[in-house]
Amino acid sequence: MRNGDIIHGLMRGLSVIECFDEDHARMSITDVAERTGLERATARRCLLTLVHLGYATYDGKFFQLTPRVLNLGHSYLAATPLPRLIQPFLEELSRATGESTSAAVLEGTDILYVARASTRRVMSINLGAGARLPAYCTSMGRTLLAALPPEEAQAILERSDIVAYTARTKADKATITTELAVIAAQGFAVIDQELELGLCSIAVPLHNAVGQVVAAINIGAHVARAPTSRMIAHFLPLMRKVQAEVRPLLR
Numbered sequence: 001m002r003n004g005d006i007i008h009g010l011m012r013g014l015s016v017i018e019c020f021d022e023d024h025a026r027m028s029i030t031d032v033a034e035r036t037g038l039e040r041a042t043a044r045r046c047l048l049t050l051v052h053l054g055y056a057t058y059d060g061k062f063f064q065l066t067p068r069v070l071n072l073g074h075s076y077l078a079a080t081p082l083p084r085l086i087q088p089f090l091e092e093l094s095r096a097t098g099e100s101t102s103a104a105v106l107e108g109t110d111i112l113y114v115a116r117a118s119t120r121r122v123m124s125i126n127l128g129a130g131a132r133l134p135a136y137c138t139s140m141g142r143t144l145l146a147a148l149p150p151e152e153a154q155a156i157l158e159r160s161d162i163v164a165y166t167a168r169t170k171a172d173k174a175t176i177t178t179e180l181a182v183i184a185a186q187g188f189a190v191i192d193q194e195l196e197l198g199l200c201s202i203a204v205p206l207h208n209a210v211g212q213v214v215a216a217i218n219i220g221a222h223v224a225r226a227p228t229s230r231m232i233a234h235f236l237p238l239m240r241k242v243q244a245e246v247r248p249l250l251r
Contacts, residue, residue: 012036012038012042012046013046013049013050015036015038016032016036016038016043016046016047016050017050017055017065017069017072019032019035019036020064020065025064025065026062026063026064027062027063027064028061028062028063029043029044029047029063032046032047032063047063050063050065051063053068054066054068055068055069070130082103082105082114082115082214082215082250083103083114083115083129085246085249085250086103086114086115086206086215086217086246087115087117089217089242089245089246090102090103090115090116090117090217091117093117093217093219093238093239093242094117094118094119096238097219097221097226097234097235097238098119099119099219099220099221099225099226099235100116100117100118100119100219100220100221101116101117101217101218101219101220102115102116102117102127102140102217102218102220103115103116103140103206103215103216103217104140104141104144104215104216104217104218105144105214105215105216106135106141106144106145106156107132108156108159109134109135109136109156109159109160109161110132110133110134110135110141111132111133111134111135111138111140111141111144111216112130112131112132113127113128113129113130113131113132113133114129114215115129116128116129133195134160134161134162134195135156135160136157136160136162136176137162137165137169137170137171137191137194137195138191138195138201138203138218139189139190139191139201139202139203139216139218139220140189140201140203140216140217140218141216142176142179142180142183142189142191142203143183143188143189143203143204143205143216143218144205144213144215144216145157145180146180146181146183146184146189146205147184147205147213150177150180153177153180154173154177157173157176157177158173162176165194165195165196166193166194166195166196166197168192168193168194168197169194169195170194187204187205188202188203188204188232188236188239189202189203189204190202190203190228190231190232191203191228192223192227192228193223198222198223198224199220199221199222199223200220200221200222200223200226200227200228200231201218201219201220201221201231202218202219202228202231202232202235202236202239203216203217203218203219204216204217204218204236204239204240204243205243206243206246206247206250207243207247207250208247208250208251209247209248209249209250209251214250217239217242219231219235219239
């Protein structure tokens, strides 16, 4: 792609939208400039444009995104059949296991949740379609990374901000790389309290009709109810069944 084909103003505007999150819901022009690396005048123009279009509000000091921003995500969900297709399978899997199930795709260094069937809250943060988590320390993330050519997975790890969320987190690239090789060979990933103490999860990739990995699904549960050994013994066969049923439906 040629640099002349890139609309840099659009890139800057999107970076401003993306810099808002749970911990930065209301920000000043200075805050946004610092988080995006943009010049203050550029950040100001982007923010005022978002206000003009109805994507943000401004109280004279702080800017805040409006629900209209959800239209951007809705456009993806409406144009992509995966969330609608996988939702009934997640709900059935959740009923069969009594645990929460999710589907996600790889987006940069994160996983992006595209569907979820929740029976109970298993994490301290609230997950749903549009939520993001680091790929390197999540079961769906490692499943998706393991499906990539090794050099692509390494490039993503190099760009990742790798930190230890718990004492169990595999937080160095060499260990994660070894883990990805194991996942690629066995076809599933398990996470034992690496993202949050008490949380275990298991994930498998979803292939389309021609064998490409297009997403991953997982089951998450508290370790007291479902340690990883139980997940592998009891949940994995059910997930394999979903894999097989979904594959011919994905194009």
